Amino acid sequence: MTVSEENYIKVIYHLSLVSPKGINTNAIAGMIDTKASSVTDMLKKLSDKELVSYQKYQGVTLTEKGFYLAKMIVRKHRLWEVFLVNKLHFTWDEVHEIAEELEHIQSEKLMNRLDEFLGFPAFDPHGDPIPNKNGEMVTIDKILLSEADLNLEYVCVGVKNSSVEFLQYLDKQKISLGSNIKVLSKEEFDASLTIELNLKTLTISHKIAENLFIKIQ
Amino acid sequence: MTVSEENYIKVIYHLSLVSPKGINTNAIAGMIDTKASSVTDMLKKLSDKELVSYQKYQGVTLTEKGFYLAKMIVRKHRLWEVFLVNKLHFTWDEVHEIAEELEHIQSEKLMNRLDEFLGFPAFDPHGDPIPNKNGEMVTIDKILLSEADLNLEYVCVGVKNSSVEFLQYLDKQKISLGSNIKVLSKEEFDASLTIELNLKTLTISHKIAENLFIKIQ
DNA sequence: ATAAATATTTAGTTTTGTCTAAAAATATTT
C-alpha cells in the first residue's frame, strides 16, 4: 500500500460513516484536494486490489478488506495522537498533522506495542473511538450539544470538528473532554445557547454547539 | 525533502564518515540498491538544492546544509530506536527497519519532545552516538575488538554491523553493550580470539571481533 | 603511452500519481 492509496481508503471510510451509500468521486476529490479525474484513476486501482467495489458513475464502497484496512489506518492515527498528547505533552490542536504522517508507518507489531504502552486507550484526544487490533471499537450514545435538552446534566465527550481554530476556541473557553455542561436556555433567533460550564455561565453560538459531542450524566 | 532524497543524503553521510574524500556514484548505488545512472540523476537534483557539491566524474561531498540535514535524519533514526527498545521493549535486532520509516517523519518539535521524553540519550541501542538538536554528538575512544591488546579490561560499547544475524549471534553468546571483555589469547592461524566475557571463557572468530567496538576499562 | 578495464553519464523509457481538456453519462429544470 502506498501513502496515496491509504489516504483514499481512509477518506472513503470517513465519508462512508456519514452517508452509507456509494461515495461520489467529487466528494472524495474535495476531501483529498485533488481532481475528480485523479480520483477515478485511483478508484480503478483500488478496485483491482479488491479494496473497494466500484461501478462506473455509481460511486464506490469499501469491501470487507478495504474496511478493515481503513480501520487499521484510523487505529494508527488515533493511537499516535494519544501518544503525542499523553506522553509527549502536545496539545490536542497540534497532533492531527503529525499523526497524518505517522499513520502510514507499516508495522502491526509497533502499533500493538504502542497500544499496550498507552494502556489500550478506547478514545483519542478528540473523543473519537480507537479500533482495537481486530477493528472493533466502542460506541457511545453521544449527541450534538445543539440537540441537547434544557436543564439536563451532560458531559462533553468529543468534537465533531478537529480544526486548530475550533480546538483553540474550546481551550480559551475552558471547554474540554469531561467538562460538565447544562443548557440553561436557547435563543430562538440565532439558536445560540446559554450553558452552565463547570459552574460558570457562558454563551456559545449554534456553530459551536453543533460541533461538540455530549452525553447524558 | 522526499524520502528518496533523504535516503541519498543519509547514505552519502555514512560513506563520508568512512572515506572523507568524494563519494563514488557506484558506492552510493551499492548502498541504496539502485543503479549508478539513477544515482547520477539524484546527485544533480541534490546539487541543485545545494545539499551536495557535485562535479561530474569526481564524486560528491555534502555541503554544510546537507551535512546538518544528514545528522538530523540520523538523529531521528537513533532516537526512534531508543524509543522502540526502551519504551516499547523491542529487541536491538528488530528496530532498524521500523526506524528506517520513522526517520522520515517531518516534525522537529516531535523529535525534540521525544528526545526529552527519552531523557536525552547520547547513544542508540547499538552504541551509535545520537546528534543533539544542533547536530553535535559525543565521540568516544572506541576500537575494534580485533585490535584489542591481550589481558586488558575492556567494555563493549557498540557494534559496527547492525544486521539481524550478527545481533542475534551476540544475544546467543550473551554479549551486549556494557559486557566486560578481556582477550586471553589470539590464534595466529585464523585470528580467532579466546576472550573472557563476564567471567566466562569464549572463543570468537575474527569476523565477529572486527564488528564489535570496545573501549578500555 | 597506449590499450583494456572500470566507472560514470547521457538518452530514452517506465511507473505512479497527478493534471487539463474533451467526451460521455447522469441529474435537474423547464
Add this chain to the structure above:
DNA sequence: AAATATTTTTAGACAAAACTAAATATTTAT
C-alpha cells in the same frame, strides 16, 4: 420529455524516481 447543468470518465500529458543500453571519462595494466 427535451434541454440544460452537473458529474464522471477518458485521453493524453507531465514530473519524480527509477530503469536499460549506449556513449563517454577515468583508471589500471601492459
